[in-house]
Amino acid sequence: MTDKEIDTAAGGAQTRSGFVALIGATNAGKSTLVNRLVGAKVSIVSHKVQTTRAIIRGIAIHGNAQIVFMDTPGIFKPRRRLDRAMVTTAWGGAKDADVVMLLIDSERGLKGDAEAILEGLKEVPQPKILVLNKVDRVRPEELLKLAAAANEAVAFERTFMISALNGSGCDDLMDYLAKALPEGPWYYPEDQISDLPMRQLAAEITREKLFLRLHQELPYASHVETEKWEERKDGSVRIEQVIYVERESQKKIALGKGGEAIKAISTAARKEISEILEQPVHLFLFVKVRENWGDDPERFREMGLDFPR
Numbered sequence: 001m002t003d004k005e006i007d008t009a010a011g012g013a014q015t016r017s018g019f020v021a022l023i024g025a026t027n028a029g030k031s032t033l034v035n036r037l038v039g040a041k042v043s044i045v046s047h048k049v050q051t052t053r054a055i056i057r058g059i060a061i062h063g064n065a066q067i068v069f070m071d072t073p074g075i076f077k078p079r080r081r082l083d084r085a086m087v088t089t090a091w092g093g094a095k096d097a098d099v100v101m102l103l104i105d106s107e108r109g110l111k112g113d114a115e116a117i118l119e120g121l122k123e124v125p126q127p128k129i130l131v132l133n134k135v136d137r138v139r140p141e142e143l144l145k146l147a148a149a150a151n152e153a154v155a156f157e158r159t160f161m162i163s164a165l166n167g168s169g170c171d172d173l174m175d176y177l178a179k180a181l182p183e184g185p186w187y188y189p190e191d192q193i194s195d196l197p198m199r200q201l202a203a204e205i206t207r208e209k210l211f212l213r214l215h216q217e218l219p220y221a222s223h224v225e226t227e228k229w230e231e232r233k234d235g236s237v238r239i240e241q242v243i244y245v246e247r248e249s250q251k252k253i254a255l256g257k258g259g260e261a262i263k264a265i266s267t268a269a270r271k272e273i274s275e276i277l278e279q280p281v282h283l284f285l286f287v288k289v290r291e292n293w294g295d296d297p298e299r300f301r302e303m304g305l306d307f308p309r
């Protein structure tokens with residue numbers, strides 16, 4: 001689609017478009033919010049913290065505006081090299097954005113990571129908004145206190161109180177964002193909801209299933225790559241993915257007794273990938289040991305992260 005066609009697609013009115021960076025502690029609900037606003041599952045949602053590693057964009061249309069959300073990895077105190085890369089990527093995303101949106105888990109408040117994030121935000125020059133999430137779990141007077149404390153630390157343009165889970169407050173937030181973005185042609189065709197290549201999205205889905213099943217045994221020492229993607233004449237697709245782990249012992253865990261774990265992961269992932277693609281999927285999972293992948297610059301690049309020196 002050319003810029004001209006895109007302008008016409010929005011009914012001839014002047015279009016707006018831009019990038020909104022989502023910043024927030026792990027588990028604040030960033031993925032849930034992006035999925036709600038975009039209306040499709042583009043970003044991985046899981047109970048486990050630190051599941052979002054690379055920036056995944058969800059694209060929403062609201063009135064004449066196209067809003068591109070950059071779902072950033074959770075910002076927290078970095079310990080390992082991989083963790084440091086995640087933090088750097090998250091702040092890097094904020095610098096490219098037109099609006100920076102801080103999402104706070106209202107139940108958890110400003111304790112711990114949120115405090116460190118507020119400090120970091122003071123250095124970010126773009127317009128910033130505060131979004132208190134999970135308001136379905138917190139009393140209104142607590143929310144007001146929280147809003148006052150956060151606004152004292154950072155100069156936010158606006159404060160919103162929402163529930164990403166049930167959608168309350170989300171329309172007001174979208175109205176605001178649509179008006180806050182600069183005038184200009186849309187960045188993406190109207191029907192595109194994510195620029196994450198399907199291969200990567202399919203790998204993210206398998207990683208999510210792996211986490212959901214094995215999170216206690218296999219914390220963060222695993223990574224999934226889609227190695228083959230073959231469209232077949234019968235309309236189905238054959239996908240081969242490799243789950244990389246760091247040690248032989250982890251390989252055993254990923255396979256499970258009699259291959260039971262990998263079978264369950266594969267079934268769940270296949271079902272979801274097939275739903276998204278709207279075509280039958282044959283999914284083949286392999287588990288390989290690759291020692292110290294967590295220190296390998298190439299792996300970082302594949303995940304869309306900068307390698308911290």
Ligand SMILES: Nc1nc2c(ncn2[C@@H]2O[C@H](COP(=O)(O)OP(=O)(O)OP(=O)(O)O)[C@@H](O)[C@H]2O)c(=O)[nH]1
Pocket residue numbers: 024025026027028029030031032033044045046047048049050051052072073074133134135136137162163164165166
């Ligand atoms: N009650 C309630 N729960 C929510 C709400 N929004 C998100 N959650 C839950 O909070 C948990 C974390 O949500 P995610 O969307 O995965 O959080 P995230 O910020 O993307 O997490 P990371 O990827 O770890 O950075 C999930 O169990 C969500 O269902 C909300 O508005 N209300």
